[in-house]
Amino acid sequence: MKVTIQSKTGIAEFEADGSSNLLYEGLKRGLGLPYECATGTCGTCRARVMDGNVSLAWDDAPGLAYVKRAKNEVLLCQAHVHGDCVVRVPAKVEPLPEAALPADFTGRIDAVRRLTHDVIHFEVQLDRAMSFAAGQFAALSCEDVTGARAYSMVNHANSTDRLAFVVKRKLGGKFSDWLFETDVNGRTLKLLGPLGRATFRPEEGKNFVCIAGGSGVAGMMAIAQHATRNGYLDTHTGHIFFGVRTMEDCFYTAEFADQVKKAKGNLEVTIALSNEEPPQPTHPDHPEINLASGFVHEVAARQMAGRYDNMVGFVAGPPPMVDGALRMLIMEARLPAEFIRYDKFG
Amino acid sequence: MSWKKVCKATDVAPNTLKKFWIDGGIPIVIANYGSGFAAIPPMCPHMEEPLEISGVISNCVLTCTKHLWAWNLATLEQHGTETEKDIKSYQCKEENGDILALVEEEIVYEFDDEDDMDDDSFFAKS
Numbered sequence: 001m002k003v004t005i006q007s008k009t010g011i012a013e014f015e016a017d018g019s020s021n022l023l024y025e026g027l028k029r030g031l032g033l034p035y036e037c038a039t040g041t042c043g044t045c046r047a048r049v050m051d052g053n054v055s056l057a058w059d060d061a062p063g064l065a066y067v068k069r070a071k072n073e074v075l076l077c078q079a080h081v082h083g084d085c086v087v088r089v090p091a092k093v094e095p096l097p098e099a100a101l102p103a104d105f106t107g108r109i110d111a112v113r114r115l116t117h118d119v120i121h122f123e124v125q126l127d128r129a130m131s132f133a134a135g136q137f138a139a140l141s142c143e144d145v146t147g148a149r150a151y152s153m154v155n156h157a158n159s160t161d162r163l164a165f166v167v168k169r170k171l172g173g174k175f176s177d178w179l180f181e182t183d184v185n186g187r188t189l190k191l192l193g194p195l196g197r198a199t200f201r202p203e204e205g206k207n208f209v210c211i212a213g214g215s216g217v218a219g220m221m222a223i224a225q226h227a228t229r230n231g232y233l234d235t236h237t238g239h240i241f242f243g244v245r246t247m248e249d250c251f252y253t254a255e256f257a258d259q260v261k262k263a264k265g266n267l268e269v270t271i272a273l274s275n276e277e278p279p280q281p282t283h284p285d286h287p288e289i290n291l292a293s294g295f296v297h298e299v300a301a302r303q304m305a306g307r308y309d310n311m312v313g314f315v316a317g318p319p320p321m322v323d324g325a326l327r328m329l330i331m332e333a334r335l336p337a338e339f340i341r342y343d344k345f346g
Numbered sequence: 347m348s349w350k351k352v353c354k355a356t357d358v359a360p361n362t363l364k365k366f367w368i369d370g371g372i373p374i375v376i377a378n379y380g381s382g383f384a385a386i387p388p389m390c391p392h393m394e395e396p397l398e399i400s401g402v403i404s405n406c407v408l409t410c411t412k413h414l415w416a417w418n419l420a421t422l423e424q425h426g427t428e429t430e431k432d433i434k435s436y437q438c439k440e441e442n443g444d445i446l447a448l449v450e451e452e453i454v455y456e457f458d459d460e461d462d463m464d465d466d467s468f469f470a471k472s
Contacts (some may be wrong), residue, residue: 044394066393073463088463138466323411327402330409331361331404334404336411336426337416337426337427340414344413
C-alpha cells in the first residue's frame with residue numbers, strides 16, 4: 001500500500017504493510033512524522049486524509065479533540081490504512097537518522113516488584129537488543145488491553161535487550177489495572193521503540209537539572225545511569241529533584257544513592273515531599289539523598305538559584321508539576337526552549 | 347478603526363499578562379514585557395492555549411509553557427527552536443497611564459476554515 005505524505009517540506013512516500021498505524025509505519029521507515037506521545041493523547045500527529053480509506057483504532061482517543069473530523073482529519077498514531085492513501089501533515093517532515101529508527105520488538109515481562117502501594121517496577125526481556133538514548137520511551141501494548149501506552153525506560157545502556165519500566169497506578173487506567181491486578185510475570189508485550197526527543201545528549205557538554213514527579217522519574221534515572229557510567233560527571237554536574245507526597249511514597253532511593261556514590265560529588269539527588277516535613281535533612285537509610293519539604297519545582301528553584309550555568313533541564317511528571325517546573329526553568333533558570341526537554345504529552 | 351482604552355498601565359505588572367474585553371466582547375491580552383506593552387489575541391497560535399494562563403514573559407520573550415513556542419514581544423519575531431508560526435498583535439500605546447490598542451475587528455488565528463491544511467497549492471510543491 002502506497003502512503004503519500006504531503007508536508008511542509010514536500011511530498012514523501014512509503015510502502016505500508018498494514019502492520020500498525022501510520023505514525024509507526026512511517027517512523028519505522030525513517031520518516032520523521034510529527035509526534036509527542038505516540039499513543040493518542042496529545043494531538044501532535046494530527047493529519048488530514050486527502051484520499052484513501054483510513055480507519056481509527058481507538059475512536060475515543062483523547063487527542064482526537066484536536067482534529068476536525070468533518071474534514072477527514074485523523075491522528076496518525078491511531079490511523080490504519082486499507083489501501084493506497086494520501087495524507088496531509090501540517091508540519092515539517094524530515095528523514096530520521098538511520099541509527100535512531102524505532103522498530104517493533106516483542107518482550108517478556110519479568111522482575112515485577114511493587115515499589116510502593118501505587119508504584120510498580122517491571123522489566124522486559126526483548127527478543128533482541130534495542131539502542132536508545134536516556135530519556136526515551138517505548139509504546140507498550142498487551143493482548144488484554146486496547147491501545148498502546150507510552151512509558152520511559154528507567155535503565156540505560158547503549159544497546160540492551162533488557163528494559164526497565166516504572167508505572168504509577170492510575171485510577172481507572174486499564175493498563176495499570178492490568179499490571180497491578182494480574183500476575184504479569186512471563187506475559188508477552190509488544191513494544192515499539194525507541195521514541196521521544198527529550199533525550200540526554202552527552203555531546204552537548206551541559207550540566208543538567210532534572211525535575212520529576214512520581215513515575216516521571218523513570219527517564220531521570222536513565223539519565224543518571226548514563227551520566228555516571230562514562231565519566232560524564234567527572235567534568236559536569238547533575239541535579240535531580242524527585243517529588244513525591246510522603247516518605248512512604250519514595251522509591252528508587254537505593255538506586256539513586258548508588259548513582260550519587262558513583263558520581264563522586266557531582267550528582268545531587270533531592271527528594272521533595274509535598275505533604276509532610278522530612279524527618280531529617282537526608283534520607284534515613286541513604287544519607288547520599290537529600291530530603292526537602294515542598295512542591296518539587298519550588299524545592300528545585302530554591303536550591304538551584306544562581307547555579308544554572310551551562311544547563312539543560314529535563315522535566316517529567318503530572319501536568320501541574322510539569323507546568324510549574326517549565327515556568328521555573330524559563331523564568332528563573334532562563335533556559336532557552338532547546339535546552340528544556342520534556343515529553344509534551346498534555 | 348480607532349484607539350480603544352484597554353486598561354491602565356498599572357493593571358498589568360511587569361513580566362505578566364492579563365486578559366481584558368473591549369467593545370463589549372473582543373478579548374485582548376495585554377503583555378507587560380518590562381520595556382513596553384504588547385496587545386495580542388488571547389490564544390497561542392499553536393494549539394489555542396489561553397496565553398494569559400499558559401504564557402510567561404522573561405527578557406522580553408513570551409513563551410507558551412505548553413509546548414515552548416516563543417516570541418520576542420518588542421519585535422514580534424519568532425524566538426527559539428520550537429516556534430513555527432508568527433504571533434499576531436494589535437497596535438498598542440501607552441498614553442496618560444492608559445494602555446490603548448488600535449482595534450478594527452477581533453484578530454483571530456486561522457485554526458478553522460483558512461487552515462494551512464486547506465492550502466492545496468502549498469502542499470502540492472515537492
